[in-house]
Every structure is written in structure tokens, then in C-alpha cells.
Amino acid sequence: MIDATDDEDIEELYGAWEPTLYAAAMADDRYFALLVGGPRWDDPYTIILTRDAEAQTFSRLDVQRELRDIRVVPRADDVEPSYVTLSLNGDIYVISPKGAEHSVIPGTQAESDDAPEILFTSILPVGDQWLVAGGEGFLKLGKDKSWQDVSPSLPTEYPYKVPDWTILGTNQNGDIFIVGTQAANARHFNLYPGHPLYREDMSEEEEFELQKKLYAEMDSYPRLKTLFTGRPGAWKQQALPDRIARSLSAYSYVADVESDGPEADYVIGSDGLVMKGSPQAGFTDISSIADRDGRI
Structure with missing residues (x-):
């Protein structure tokens, strides 16, 4: 059994973490925020960096989520900005000068592993709510527990x-x-029992060739x-x-x-x-x- 007790040990075993710049948001000439992350030893990981260019300071928050979008929350001109960011699975983080608030979109894998898989792409403040977009037809407006399809x-x-x-x-x-x-939709082009072209007496070679033709049709x-x-x-x-x-x-x-x-x-x-x-x-x-x- 190998006991890796810190990051240096893990990096020696699995290689150095190679983060990617996922997204950035600029509030004005003074303030901006970055999402830097990527799988870290097979676990999701993102660093949220907020920058005050005048004070020459960075603030950092590490989360074990894959964050995909970050936007500036509307504010009064003389107030330090807040940001809202969205994870791939439906977590929402609001980063403000007072700290971070975490919530989840109901019915997503951020709430339960048993929820359907929806991969989220983007978030936008709309009034005092969030407009959230993702796969599987997901475009909803809401906040906390109340959301509606828009x-x-x-x-x-x-x-x-x-x-x-x-x-x-x-x-x-x-x-x-x-x-x-x-x-x-790949479901229409996967050869399986019940598909109109599937036969139980097909040889492996016939099945392989037919599946190849179906994938070629899908790509067309x-x-x-x-x-x-x-x-x-x-x-x-x-x-x-x-x-x-x-x-x-x-x-x-x-x-x-x-x-x-x-x-x-x-x-x-x-x-x-x-x-x-x-x-x-x-x-x-x-x-x-x-x-x-x-x-x-």
C-alpha cells in the first residue's frame, strides 16, 4: 500500500496538475475574476481567483467542482464587485467581498447522484435571478428552489x-x-435489440459493418x-x-x-x-x- 500524504507525494505518483483557464469576467479596469482548473488526479478541481488591480491583490477560493462560467453580478458603481459561477453539474457559487455562498439547482447531479446527467455551460444574472443554460434542453430562470423553463x-x-x-x-x-x-441523436444510430435493422441471427462481422454504416449516416x-x-x-x-x-x-x-x-x-x-x-x-x-x- 502506498501512502501519499501531501500534494508533493501525489504529484510524484501521478504527475503534476496541469490547470486550464476555463473562463474570465472583468467588472471594470480594476476588478476581474478567473476560473482556473481541470481534473486533479481524477477529481474535479477549480480555483476561483478574484483580482483587485489597484490594490495588487488576489483572493483565492478552491472548490472540488468543474466550474464552467463566471459573470459579474450587477452592482452600484462604488462597490467592490461580486461574481456568480456555475459548475458542470449544477452548483452555483456567488463570490462577494463577504465570502462565498453555495447553492444547487434542484433536480441536478449537484443535488443528487441519481439525477439525470445535464452538463451546464453558462449562467447570467437577470434581475435578482439566474438564467442558466445547459444540455438536454435546459434553459431556466430562477434562484434557490424556484426555477422555470424559459x-x-x-x-x-x-x-x-x-x-x-x-x-x-x-x-x-x-x-x-x-x-x-x-x-x-446517437440513440437512433446504435444497433441494439429492438432497432429496426437488428437481427438476432446476425454474425459479429455483419453487426460490425452495419453499425459502422449507421455511424457514418449519423455523421452525415x-x-x-x-x-x-x-x-x-x-x-x-x-x-x-x-x-x-x-x-x-x-x-x-x-x-x-x-x-x-x-x-x-x-x-x-x-x-x-x-x-x-x-x-x-x-x-x-x-x-x-x-x-x-x-x-x-
Whole structure:
């Protein structure tokens, strides 16, 4: 039996921890926060760092969770900021000058290991509540024990899954930008007893070849991405270029929204995507041909 009593012993056995910068949030020129983490010897681990650039200080909180998003909580101008962060499994931490508060989203694996697996991606303060997005169609607004579904209507046609939601952010007018991503549902392409193409008398070679064809068929379906803007209960769908909206590549995505004043927003993403416009007037793809032809 090997007895590893401290980090140095564990690192000698399993190798040094190699953390990743997961997310960052900047309150202003003085304050910002970082999420630095990754699996640490097979356990989830994240360090929350908050920085005061004027005082030249860092504050640190270590949690045994995989945190995925961090946002600034709205505040008065002269108050040190607070931040809200979300774990992969549904934990919410509010980091303030007074300390940290932890809560969980009901019905998630943060509350119970028996709950369905939903992988969460993003969180956004909306009034005195949280808007939380994740997989399996999860887009809810709430706090503590009270949550309601606020996802826009987005049809799920064969052979697709319900959308995975991501919150991009807001513009200067407070309009929220969200993206729904739909991939082909692997359940329709797994060969199992009860599948229309499955036969009990199939040889292993026949089963292998048929399963390979089914996976190839699954890969032929594009990943669907849909952009919405607005507020919970009042979403408006925005058009995306086909190279983003219906891409075969798993690496095609909408990344962020940036505002250039109250009347001009920019939606940016992979494949050189730059769209300019507003939620009210719509968006125009202004990506240059060089951007698209020069992609790798």
C-alpha cells in the first residue's frame, strides 16, 4: 500500500496538475475574476481567483467542482464587485467581498447522484435571478428552489436531440443572446435489440459493418445552430449563415456578442463569422471572403 500524504507525494505518483483557464469576467479596469482548473488526479478541481488591480491583490477560493462560467453580478458603481459561477453539474457559487455562498439547482447531479446527467455551460444574472443554460434542453430562470423553463420554441425533428443551450451574453440594451445547438441523436444510430435493422441471427462481422454504416449516416447530419435574442419569455430568432447554422463540422460555433454602442452589436464565431446589426433590425453577415477562404 502506498501512502501519499501531501500534494508533493501525489504529484510524484501521478504527475503534476496541469490547470486550464476555463473562463474570465472583468467588472471594470480594476476588478476581474478567473476560473482556473481541470481534473486533479481524477477529481474535479477549480480555483476561483478574484483580482483587485489597484490594490495588487488576489483572493483565492478552491472548490472540488468543474466550474464552467463566471459573470459579474450587477452592482452600484462604488462597490467592490461580486461574481456568480456555475459548475458542470449544477452548483452555483456567488463570490462577494463577504465570502462565498453555495447553492444547487434542484433536480441536478449537484443535488443528487441519481439525477439525470445535464452538463451546464453558462449562467447570467437577470434581475435578482439566474438564467442558466445547459444540455438536454435546459434553459431556466430562477434562484434557490424556484426555477422555470424559459427556453424558446425550437422544434426537434428526427433524428435530432433537443437543443443544448449556451448564453453568449448581453448587449448594452440588456438584450440576451443565446444559441441552441442540435446534434443527431446517437440513440437512433446504435444497433441494439429492438432497432429496426437488428437481427438476432446476425454474425459479429455483419453487426460490425452495419453499425459502422449507421455511424457514418449519423455523421452525415449537420449540427444545427439557432441564435435567439431578447429576454426570458420574449425571444426572437435571428438568421445565421448556413455555414454556421447547418455545419457538418463539430467545431463550428457562435462564440460571443460585442456591442459598439446601443445600436450596433457584433456576433462573432468560428469560420470567420462576424455579423453586425441589432436584435430589432436583424443581423447581416459582414465576414470577408478572405476570412472564410483562409480558414483552417
